[in-house]
Amino acid sequence: MTQEKNLKETKSEPKIQPPEKSQFWKSTWENVQIVIIALVLAFAIRAYIAEPRYIPSDSMFPTLETGDRLVVEKVSYRFHPPQSGDIVVFEPPQVLQQQGYDQGQAFIKRVIGTPGHIIAVQQGVVYIDDQPLKEDYIFEPPHYNLLPVKVPEGKLLVMGDNRNNSNDSHVWGFLPETNVIGRAVWRFWPLNRLGTI
Numbered sequence: 001m002t003q004e005k006n007l008k009e010t011k012s013e014p015k016i017q018p019p020e021k022s023q024f025w026k027s028t029w030e031n032v033q034i035v036i037i038a039l040v041l042a043f044a045i046r047a048y049i050a051e052p053r054y055i056p057s058d059s060m061f062p063t064l065e066t067g068d069r070l071v072v073e074k075v076s077y078r079f080h081p082p083q084s085g086d087i088v089v090f091e092p093p094q095v096l097q098q099q100g101y102d103q104g105q106a107f108i109k110r111v112i113g114t115p116g117h118i119i120a121v122q123q124g125v126v127y128i129d130d131q132p133l134k135e136d137y138i139f140e141p142p143h144y145n146l147l148p149v150k151v152p153e154g155k156l157l158v159m160g161d162n163r164n165n166s167n168d169s170h171v172w173g174f175l176p177e178t179n180v181i182g183r184a185v186w187r188f189w190p191l192n193r194l195g196t197i
Contacts, residue, residue: 050072064108071187072183077182077183082177085110087110089182089184092179096167110161116151118151
């Protein structure tokens with residue numbers, strides 16, 4: 001009888017709670033998982049969707065100024081090629097790498113000519129297929145001439161908006177479309193010039 005009573009008492013004893021140490025490790029592991037997921041998402045967004053960029057020079061002045069920070073989107077060019085007027089960020093072509101520019105160093109310029117366009121610069125005016133290009137975004141007219149050139153397939157002709165202080169296609173030639181990283185769409189710094197580009 002006593003033995004039976006002891007068994008019943010044993011069954012009614014409260015369950016032992018897990019030690020605080022195991023709760024700590026469980027909580028820590030959950031936090032680690034959240035951090036890992038956040039890092040993977042951040043990498044995927046930067047690699048395939050959008051990334052921030054810093055403007056190190058005034059080659060795109062007055063549209064962009066030294067120190068501006070931009071969002072560069074990478075999605076739209078998966079569906080269509082760059083268009084005339086787009087501001088693109090790109091890896092330097094081979095000719096610039098031979099001049100000492102690092103492959104990881106990004107450039108930013110405006111697309112002027114796309115495949116099939118004939119581009120010329122004469123007396124401070126840019127011509128596309130013999131038509132003068134209206135450019136209210138440039139700092140000043142170019143002080144150089146460019147003989148008519150036809151943009152080949154898979155290439156772009158790009159120029160900086162600060163035409164006379166820009167290392168661009170009038171210096172080193174055509175840009176391979178495959179070098180384009182994305183399109184500059186949004187300025188997030190400085191705050192007083194926040195907005196689309």
